Amino acid sequence: MKERSRGPNILPGFGLTMGYTIVYLSLIALIPLSTLVLKTTGMGWERFWQVVASPRVIATYRLSIGASLAGALLNSVFGMLVAWTLVRYRFFGRAIVDALVDLPFALPTSVAGITLTAVYSTNGWIGRLLAPAGIKVAFTPLGVIVALTFVGLPFVVRTVQPVLQELEPELEEAAATLGASRLQTFRRVIGPVLLPALLTGFALAFARALGEYGSVVFISGNMPMRTEVVPLLIMTELEQFDYQAATAIALVMLLMSFGMLFLINLLQRWSAGRHAV
Amino acid sequence: MQSDEGEIGRLMRENVAWATAPDPAGSVRRATTEPPWAQALLVGGAIAFLGLFLFVPLFAVFGEALRKGIGAYAEAITQPEARSAIKLTLLTAAVVVPLNLVFGLAAAWLITRFEFRGKNLLTTLIDLPFAVSPVIAGMIYVLMFGSQGWFGEWLGAHHIRIIFAVPGIILATTFVTFPFIARELIPLMEAAGTDEEEAALTLGASGWQMFFRVTLPNVKWGLLYGLVICNARAMGEFGAVSVVSGHIRGLTNTMPLYVEILYNDYQFAASFAVASLLTLLALLTLAAKSVLGRRVARPSSEQPRPERSGKLAA
Numbered sequence: 001m002k003e004r005s006r007g008p009n010i011l012p013g014f015g016l017t018m019g020y021t022i023v024y025l026s027l028i029a030l031i032p033l034s035t036l037v038l039k040t041t042g043m044g045w046e047r048f049w050q051v052v053a054s055p056r057v058i059a060t061y062r063l064s065i066g067a068s069l070a071g072a073l074l075n076s077v078f079g080m081l082v083a084w085t086l087v088r089y090r091f092f093g094r095a096i097v098d099a100l101v102d103l104p105f106a107l108p109t110s111v112a113g114i115t116l117t118a119v120y121s122t123n124g125w126i127g128r129l130l131a132p133a134g135i136k137v138a139f140t141p142l143g144v145i146v147a148l149t150f151v152g153l154p155f156v157v158r159t160v161q162p163v164l165q166e167l168e169p170e171l172e173e174a175a176a177t178l179g180a181s182r183l184q185t186f187r188r189v190i191g192p193v194l195l196p197a198l199l200t201g202f203a204l205a206f207a208r209a210l211g212e213y214g215s216v217v218f219i220s221g222n223m224p225m226r227t228e229v230v231p232l233l234i235m236t237e238l239e240q241f242d243y244q245a246a247t248a249i250a251l252v253m254l255l256m257s258f259g260m261l262f263l264i265n266l267l268q269r270w271s272a273g274r275h276a277v
Numbered sequence: 278m279q280s281d282e283g284e285i286g287r288l289m290r291e292n293v294a295w296a297t298a299p300d301p302a303g304s305v306r307r308a309t310t311e312p313p314w315a316q317a318l319l320v321g322g323a324i325a326f327l328g329l330f331l332f333v334p335l336f337a338v339f340g341e342a343l344r345k346g347i348g349a350y351a352e353a354i355t356q357p358e359a360r361s362a363i364k365l366t367l368l369t370a371a372v373v374v375p376l377n378l379v380f381g382l383a384a385a386w387l388i389t390r391f392e393f394r395g396k397n398l399l400t401t402l403i404d405l406p407f408a409v410s411p412v413i414a415g416m417i418y419v420l421m422f423g424s425q426g427w428f429g430e431w432l433g434a435h436h437i438r439i440i441f442a443v444p445g446i447i448l449a450t451t452f453v454t455f456p457f458i459a460r461e462l463i464p465l466m467e468a469a470g471t472d473e474e475e476a477a478l479t480l481g482a483s484g485w486q487m488f489f490r491v492t493l494p495n496v497k498w499g500l501l502y503g504l505v506i507c508n509a510r511a512m513g514e515f516g517a518v519s520v521v522s523g524h525i526r527g528l529t530n531t532m533p534l535y536v537e538i539l540y541n542d543y544q545f546a547a548s549f550a551v552a553s554l555l556t557l558l559a560l561l562t563l564a565a566k567s568v569l570g571r572r573v574a575r576p577s578s579e580q581p582r583p584e585r586s587g588k589l590a591a
Contacts, residue, residue, distance in 0.1 A: 009391065010475060012484035017387040021399070024380050028452050029405055032417035035427060039420055078326040085323040089316050097324070099567040103331055105506075106559035106566075108513030108533040109411075111552040114540045115334040118341055118549075125333055125340075150330050169309055176308035182315075211410025213516035214533070218540065231412040231516065238416060238520060243425055250413045261408040265401070 036254065039247045051248040056224055057233065061252075063141060064230040068209035071148035075205045076198060079156025086157070087164045101157050104150055109214025116147055117219040139221030144229060147215040152205030159201035160194055167193060196271035203267055207260040211253070338556045341549035353539075353547035354554060361527045362535035362551070365443065369531060370511040373450045377507055378500075381458025386492075389466040400463075403456050415449045415520025441523030446531065449517040454510045461503030462496055465573070469495045498572040505569065509562040513555060 040048060051057065085091070086098050104112065120127045120137040127137055137143045167190065175185040213231040220227040228236075230253050237246035311319070343350055353359065388400060406414065421427050422439035432439060439445045473495070477487040493500070515533040522529040524538060532555055539548035 010478055011390050011471060012478075013386055013488075014391050014393075017383040018391075018393070020383045021380070021387050024383075024455075025399075025402055028448070028455060029402070032421050032452070033405075033409075035420040036413070036417055078323070081319060082323045082327060085320045088310070089320055091320050095567075097327065099563045100327070100331055100335070102563055102566065103335065103559060106509050106513070106562045108515050108536070108552075108555050108559070110515040110533040110536045110540075111338065111513075111555050111559075112334070114536060114548060114552060115338050115341075118545070119334050119337045125337055126329065146330070150334070153330055172309040182311055185309075207408065211408075211413070213410065213412045213519070218537075231410045234410075234412050234416065235520065238419065241425070243420065243423075246416060247420065250410075250416060253410060254413060257408040257410065261401075261404070 036247055036251060039243065040251045043244045043248065047244070048248050051245045052252050056228075057249055059225045060228050060230045060233045060249075063144065063226075063228065064210055067141060067144040067148050067229070068152075068206050070145045071152050071209050072202050072206040074145070074149045075152045075156045076202045079153065079201060079205075080160055080194070080198060083157045083160040083164055087161060102154050104153050109151070109212070110218075112150055112215040113147065113218035116150060116215060117143075120146055120219065138219050139223075139227065141220075141227055143219040143221070144216055144227060147219045148209035148212055151212050151215055152209050155205040155208065156198065156201030159197045159204065163194055163197040164190075196267060200264060200267045200271055203260060203264045207257060207264065210260070211257060335556070338549060338553050341545065342553040344549075345546040349546055350550045350553075353544075353550035356547075358527050358530070359535065359547075359551055362530045362532045363554075365446070365530065366512050366532045368443070369447055369450050370508055372447050373454060373511045374504060374508050376451055377455050377458050377511075378504065380455055381462055381500075381503060381507075384459040385462035385466050388463055390471060403459050406453050406456055411453060411514070411516025412520055414452050415517035418445055418448050418452075418521050440521055441525065442529060445521035446518050446529060449521045450511050450514050453514050453517050454507050457507040457510060458500070458503035461499050461506070465496045465499040466492070498569055502566065502569040502573055505562055505565045509559065512558060 082101065086094065086101075117124075117138050119125050120130075120143060122128065122131045122136065122138070124138070130137060135142070137146055171189050171193075172185055175189045180188065211231060212229075213235065216229050217232055217235075220229065220232070222228055222232055230249065234246050234250050234253070237243075237249065310316075384399075384403060388396060419426060419440050422432060422445065423429055424433060424440075426440075439448070469492075473491050474487050477491045478484075482490065512531075513533055514531075515537070518531055519534060519537070522531070522534055524530065524534060526538070530538065532551055536548050536552045536555070539545075539551065
């Protein structure tokens with residue numbers, strides 16, 4: 001489509017759409033986001049450091065990152081499995097299962113939060129079964145992982161699925177005729193092709209989990225130093241009208257998110273490059 | 278243990294047998310699939326995982342909602358507070374979705390039809406809300422319009438409320454949902470190309486005629502797809518709205534917020550009753566998505582366009 005730029009462009013609306021897009025983005029996103037940065041620079045380095053390196057804040061970073069990683073890992077393993085079964089096998093209800101994978105995108109997070117809490121509390125449908133084994137999920141860090149697994153569930157499935165669909169059967173046939181077992185074929189032939197998509201899905205699920213608030217707030221129990229995640233602490237500071245502390249913590253988090261976004265962009269470019277070959 | 282030659286020979290025979298067999302589901306297994314027991318195991322594992330995280334919670338919403346019977350359910354969702362929450366949710370979506378529709382069309386037109394400096398940056402900026410935590414999305418409006426915010430004093434002096442009021446809810450929801458329609462349209466408009474639009478202009482169509490008669494019909498299914506998703510997110514946003522709403526009952530509660538309030542009041546059945554409405558909306562969205570997704574995937578089935586393949590070859 002690049003040849004278009006060579007000739008004179010006769011299509012109308014450049015000025016109109018450019019102006020509208022820039023004004024809209026500025027009003028809705030850029031100016032409001034810049035308040036966050038300006039508010040933080042106004043507070044001075046010492047106070048900033050005092051806030052973001054306090055033990056309670058560090059504990060929330062640790063839990064947020066740890067639980068998000070755990071959720072993204074769970075989603076990588078099982079998301080791969082789900083994508084594989086959806087693409088390769090025909091079973092009863094496959095179309096419905098395929099559609100339902102997107103449920104965490106469509107379900108409001110507060111609904112997800114109260115439901116997961118109900119299901120995983122000690123008298124809930126699943127929590128009841130785990131309780132005799134001494135496993136408590138709701139109101140523990142494990143509950144945070146459950147919620148973050150839920151919100152990140154579609155990402156790996158939806159990044160791996162199309163790659164798996166487009167995979168040429170000839171590759172596997174060649175491997176099979178050369179005497180490879182199915183496991184060998186998967187490890188040496190299919191796995192490397194899927195890797196970029198898998199990593200992208202992992203990073204997306206991780207980034208989504210890092211900022212998640214709604215589904216975590218109910219199941220975590222919100223105990224400082226133990227089950228408090230970063231977005232929740234920001235919320236707590238806001239409710240106590242400590243806007244400076246809230247913005248400082250938020251800025252650190254925003255930087256982490258942008259780092260992830262950058263990484264995801266790189267991964268997608270890598271993935272696209274591999275795909276084009 | 279067979280020798281390597283024997284193994285390869287067997288695999289080749291199997292392949293040939295499969296390739297020549299009239300029925301792929303015949304007795305000979307294809308060399309590029311797994312034995313039935315492994316398939317059953319993998320499907321079982323996938324379903325078990327989805328069961329734990331998706332299916333059981335999905336059923337639980339309705340189970341908990343109907344725990345106190347259908348009468349209590351009906352009462353919970355027709356309470357005046359529930360009705361005002363439903364109204365505010367509908368109002369928010371009714372304002373936010375058209376705003377983001379116009380933005381999505383403008384941004385997609387700009388990005389797919391023109392070359393300019395900073396285009397990559399602009400494309401990245403459209404993804405911004407995906408990287409920002411919903412809590413931060415709400416907070417930035419508090420920093421601007423809250424009582425301690427940039428415009429707080431001026432707004433206070435003029436008795437205009439944005440934070441802890443409906444405008445704040447609309448702003449925060451707009452921020453969270455602005456990428457959806459644009460992102461859906463950009464690849465489709467890119468793929469549709471500009472030939473038909475240029476032809477329309479050459480034949481004397483005005484810019485708007487071209488837009489409504491050529492551009493829009495070409496992307497209509499994708500546009501609808503984006504609208505459905507944007508609407509679902511606008512109605513369901515919780516984190517960002519939670520920060521700016523102030524939780525004023527009957528005034529600034531959307532349905533997802535009302536679910537939280539009822540839950541924190543230990544009115545579990547009522548909370549799940551309202552939650553079940555949102556879950557139904559989510560299920561409807563998924564159904565629409567899967568129907569529209571199929572239409573987007575094969576838009577050419579309606580209007581075969583042989584000239585495109587010719588252009589690719591040239």
